Amino acid sequence: MASFDIPTIDVSPFFRLEENEEVKKKAIEQIREACVNYGFFQIVNHGIPLELLSGTKDMYKTFFSSSDEEKLVVPFYNYLKSTKNSSGTYEHLLFRFPFNVFPNIPPHFLSIASQINCFLFRRSFVMVQVLEAIVSHFTKLGVVLEGIINECLGLLPDFLPNYRNDRSQDSLLGLHYFPAIEDDDNTGKTAHEDPGCFTILYQDDVRGLEVHKDDQWIPIAPSKDKLIVNIGDVIQVLSNNKFKSATHRVVRPSETNRYSYAFFYNVHGDKWVEPLPQFTKEIGESPKYRGFVFEEYHQLRIKNRSHPPDRPEDLIHITHYSISN
Ligand SMILES: O=C(O)CCC(=O)C(=O)O
Numbered sequence: 001m002a003s004f005d006i007p008t009i010d011v012s013p014f015f016r017l018e019e020n021e022e023v024k025k026k027a028i029e030q031i032r033e034a035c036v037n038y039g040f041f042q043i044v045n046h047g048i049p050l051e052l053l054s055g056t057k058d059m060y061k062t063f064f065s066s067s068d069e070e071k072l073v074v075p076f077y078n079y080l081k082s083t084k085n086s087s088g089t090y091e092h093l094l095f096r097f098p099f100n101v102f103p104n105i106p107p108h109f110l111s112i113a114s115q116i117n118c119f120l121f122r123r124s125f126v127m128v129q130v131l132e133a134i135v136s137h138f139t140k141l142g143v144v145l146e147g148i149i150n151e152c153l154g155l156l157p158d159f160l161p162n163y164r165n166d167r168s169q170d171s172l173l174g175l176h177y178f179p180a181i182e183d184d185d186n187t188g189k190t191a192h193e194d195p196g197c198f199t200i201l202y203q204d205d206v207r208g209l210e211v212h213k214d215d216q217w218i219p220i221a222p223s224k225d226k227l228i229v230n231i232g233d234v235i236q237v238l239s240n241n242k243f244k245s246a247t248h249r250v251v252r253p254s255e256t257n258r259y260s261y262a263f264f265y266n267v268h269g270d271k272w273v274e275p276l277p278q279f280t281k282e283i284g285e286s287p288k289y290r291g292f293v294f295e296e297y298h299q300l301r302i303k304n305r306s307h308p309p310d311r312p313e314d315l316i317h318i319t320h321y322s323i324s325n
């Protein structure tokens with residue numbers, strides 16, 4: 001197995017107004033190269049307090065270690081969905097827009113809350129406070145990264161922020177992988193690409209995440225001060241394959257549980273996605289994808305999961321390139 005790691009970039013220059021343009025340019029160049037070669041990079045000095053990152057992980061750990069009955073309390077919010085995947089290799093908790101749930105508590109909630117254990121109510125309250133704090137940090141970091149990726153692609157200033165003007169599809173997914181019982185049954189998340197624009201991921205100190213490159217799976221070493229950023233399918237299509245939406249997976253270690261959480265920067269289902277003229281006719285290249293509405297692509301991915309084609313090579317072809325010309 002390859003022993004090298006994906007590039008790590010210090011993004012602190014983007015948070016300082018007085019920063020030297022040369023330093024920023026160098027970081028932009030490193031990120032561009034990582035997006036072209038890997039579709040993955042790691043960032044340090046990203047501005048999110050490390051205590052909040054590890055505190056969020058601890059919060060998920062507490063939540064996932066509670067009983068199924070206790071977990072049921074949380075979905076009363078409607079915005080949180082907790083589920084186990086069909087093969088029982090992991091469970092997740094999805095936190096969706098609108099993120100500030102407390103001002104919007106459904107009227108029936110308080111009467112339900114008064115009937116249930118006060119501890120659970122308090123715990124849910126604390127959970128949502130942590131979730132709101134981390135989401136607001138991820139949202140701010142996303143704005144910075146959006147600007148960086150926009151510049152890396154050489155697009156007009158503000159193209160991506162304007163394109164991604166609707167943030168209602170963004171979501172935060174907390175994940176808990178159960179320890180693998182046998183080495184030959186250690187799949188955590190099967191190989192996939194993220195569908196949206198890009199994703200930011202925090203993983204704890206337990207290994208498991210791997211990126212596919214040049215026919216090899218590269219493990220991404222866990223690190224508590226780094227965040228992982230990966231490009232999604234929308235950016236791959238807009239850039240006509242200039243930037244890669246890398247295939248990745250999670251392999252479960254046998255000895256221990258694994259926790260991670262990912263913030264997905266998505267686009268609205270109505271959004272039109274097609275290779276931009278800057279990467280096609282303006283440079284004499286033909287588009288590698290036809291245009292599509294994002295929801296159409298989303299539905300196709302769901303269908304392919306339940307009705308996968310017979311040959312594995314077709315599955316890759318279809319999930320990743322079914323929209324191709
Ligand atoms: O848990 C991880 O490290 C990766 C999760 C992931 O790739 C996803 O949820 O899309």
Ligand SMILES: [Fe+2]
Binds near residue numbers: 192193248
């Ligand atoms: Fe993913």
